[in-house]
Amino acid sequence: MPVLVTGGNGWVPCHIVRRLARLGETVISYDLMEPDDLFRELLGEDGARVVYEPGDVTDPARLRAVAGRHGVTSIVHAAAITPPEERERREPARIVDVNLGGTINVLEVARGLPAFRRLVYVSSGAVWGDQPGTEALTEETPSRATTLYGITKHTSERLCRRWAELFDLDAVAVRPANVYGPMERPTPGYVGATELREMLRIHFAGQPILVNSLAGPFLDWTYVEDIAEGVERIWAFDGPLPHDVYTVTGGRLYGIGDVLAAFARHLPGVTYREVPEAEATYRVSGAPPGPAPSNARLAADLGWVPGISFEDGMGRYLAWIREHGPM
Numbered sequence: 001m002p003v004l005v006t007g008g009n010g011w012v013p014c015h016i017v018r019r020l021a022r023l024g025e026t027v028i029s030y031d032l033m034e035p036d037d038l039f040r041e042l043l044g045e046d047g048a049r050v051v052y053e054p055g056d057v058t059d060p061a062r063l064r065a066v067a068g069r070h071g072v073t074s075i076v077h078a079a080a081i082t083p084p085e086e087r088e089r090r091e092p093a094r095i096v097d098v099n100l101g102g103t104i105n106v107l108e109v110a111r112g113l114p115a116f117r118r119l120v121y122v123s124s125g126a127v128w129g130d131q132p133g134t135e136a137l138t139e140e141t142p143s144r145a146t147t148l149y150g151i152t153k154h155t156s157e158r159l160c161r162r163w164a165e166l167f168d169l170d171a172v173a174v175r176p177a178n179v180y181g182p183m184e185r186p187t188p189g190y191v192g193a194t195e196l197r198e199m200l201r202i203h204f205a206g207q208p209i210l211v212n213s214l215a216g217p218f219l220d221w222t223y224v225e226d227i228a229e230g231v232e233r234i235w236a237f238d239g240p241l242p243h244d245v246y247t248v249t250g251g252r253l254y255g256i257g258d259v260l261a262a263f264a265r266h267l268p269g270v271t272y273r274e275v276p277e278a279e280a281t282y283r284v285s286g287a288p289p290g291p292a293p294s295n296a297r298l299a300a301d302l303g304w305v306p307g308i309s310f311e312d313g314m315g316r317y318l319a320w321i322r323e324h325g326p327m
């Protein structure tokens with residue numbers, strides 16, 4: 001069953017590509033970015049089942065031609081621009097075109113493919129936005145997204161639902177948690193960095209990590225391989241799924257102090273301390289914990305819970321960082 005993964009050479013999608021290839025599937029990675037040595041290293045022998053197709057999701061003719069030529073029967077749509085605020089100001093129309101227009105193009109291609117099985121749309125926890133006073137974040141929590149990324153992700157979820165209703169298309173959205181793990185690197189759609197990578201850059205520059213708070217932001221850090229497994233479970237489920245939106249998260253929040261303590265346990269020479277804001281080399285919000293995302297729906301419907309603990313995941317991630325550095 002050939003499967004097309006849009007944005008497949010990127011950080012999280014490349015782990016999805018590897019999992020699907022390990023199942024013996026032919027995986028077509030459709031991406032603007034050429035596959036780099038890190039991706040080929042990650043795939044290893046599984047790379048023999050991966051086909052690389054250059055392309056932009058804003059080019060529907062190219063997308064349709066690639067899907068048709070390979071006999072694609074399912075799609076994991078992960079291509080997106082994840083912009084910092086500066087990029088939102090610089091190219092808002094391009095962001096909307098890729099994140100929203102690209103989803104429409106993928107939906108249109110999917111409904112025209114013979115024997116098409118399922119579209120899995122890779123959304124984001126950014127759809128929730130700030131949720132003060134909320135006890136837990138579930139798939140039913142109303143969106144309060146304010147960034148272009150969150151707005152386009154939530155709108156794309158709704159587009160998937162409407163296309164499913166109009167055209168009897170099997171389309172499911174998955175909301176990954178705050179991800180950490182190997183392969184975070186600059187790509188055409190992602191040039192920022194997680195808090196983890198930004199702080200690690202300070203350490204690898206030979207400096208102590210000086211933060212103005214060991215509290216927030218509190219985020220649901222979930223290891224990238226667990227995220228990829230959750231997507232795989234949704235992709236592989238035989239028959240209609242009970243719901244069309246699922247959250248993939250460890251469901252537990254970790255503060256800056258938790259992260260830095262893990263750095264110190266797994267990376268020789270890491271030093272950090274809390275300082276006044278004016279002296280900080282990395283400034284954080286210091287906010288208290290907010291509501292935690294819930295994985296209850298995915299656990300109930302598919303039996304998925306994360307298999308890699310925060311401690312184990314940090315060990316694996318930082319071993320990769322020792323080898324490759326924080327790019």
